Amino acid sequence: MAAQTEESDCAREQTKAEQDVDQVRQRAARDQKRLDSGVVSSPKDLENLQREIASLAKRQGDLEDVVLEVMERRESAQERAGELTERVASVQAKIDDATARRDAAFEQIDGEVATATKEREVIAAAVPADLLKLYDKLREQQGGIGAAKLYARSCQGCRQELAITELNEIRAAAPDTVVRCENCRRILVRTAESGL
Ligand SMILES: [Zn+2]
Numbered sequence: 151m152a153a154q155t156e157e158s159d160c161a162r163e164q165t166k167a168e169q170d171v172d173q174v175r176q177r178a179a180r181d182q183k184r185l186d187s188g189v190v191s192s193p194k195d196l197e198n199l200q201r202e203i204a205s206l207a208k209r210q211g212d213l214e215d216v217v218l219e220v221m222e223r224r225e226s227a228q229e230r231a232g233e234l235t236e237r238v239a240s241v242q243a244k245i246d247d248a249t250a251r252r253d254a255a256f257e258q259i260d261g262e263v264a265t266a267t268k269e270r271e272v273i274a275a276a277v278p279a280d281l282l283k284l285y286d287k288l289r290e291q292q293g294g295i296g297a298a299k300l301y302a303r304s305c306q307g308c309r310q311e312l313a314i315t316e317l318n319e320i321r322a323a324a325p326d327t328v329v330r331c332e333n334c335r336r337i338l339v340r341t342a343e344s345g346l
Pocket of ligand 1 (some may be wrong): 305309333334336
């Protein structure tokens, strides 16, 4: 945007400088016409007129240099604006690409969530209501994990090894008894790898 502003500032400056050149050129042309017409006859007036024409020519030259200098600046501002516009387009293309990939990932995740939610519903329907209630309560209290595997004598929820007496109790409990970790109170799931 700064480069574009500089470019339009230069364009305005160029127009102004060209108008200045034009004014001087017109004035010189008028003087030259007067000189050529022969209406000025006094040597002093003629000399003055010639001197003014010469000074106007010098002034026109100076102003034309200003125009050239402004044009050069304008050209480099245009180039810079062009380059930056290209870069903006390339960055925007990257953003668009990343956005498309993100949206695709969201879509996939939403699909996975829908599948997992359905699976959970089926499993939850098979769990007794009071156990499900306990599980949901623990899950809320324990950062999303209401039940954990008992693996090699350790609770996989809190990673604590269970005490011998506790292990003995669990070993003695009926297979359908709900056992819980003494430490974190999560429901413990017994498997062949529980170390009982
Ligand atoms: Zn635990």
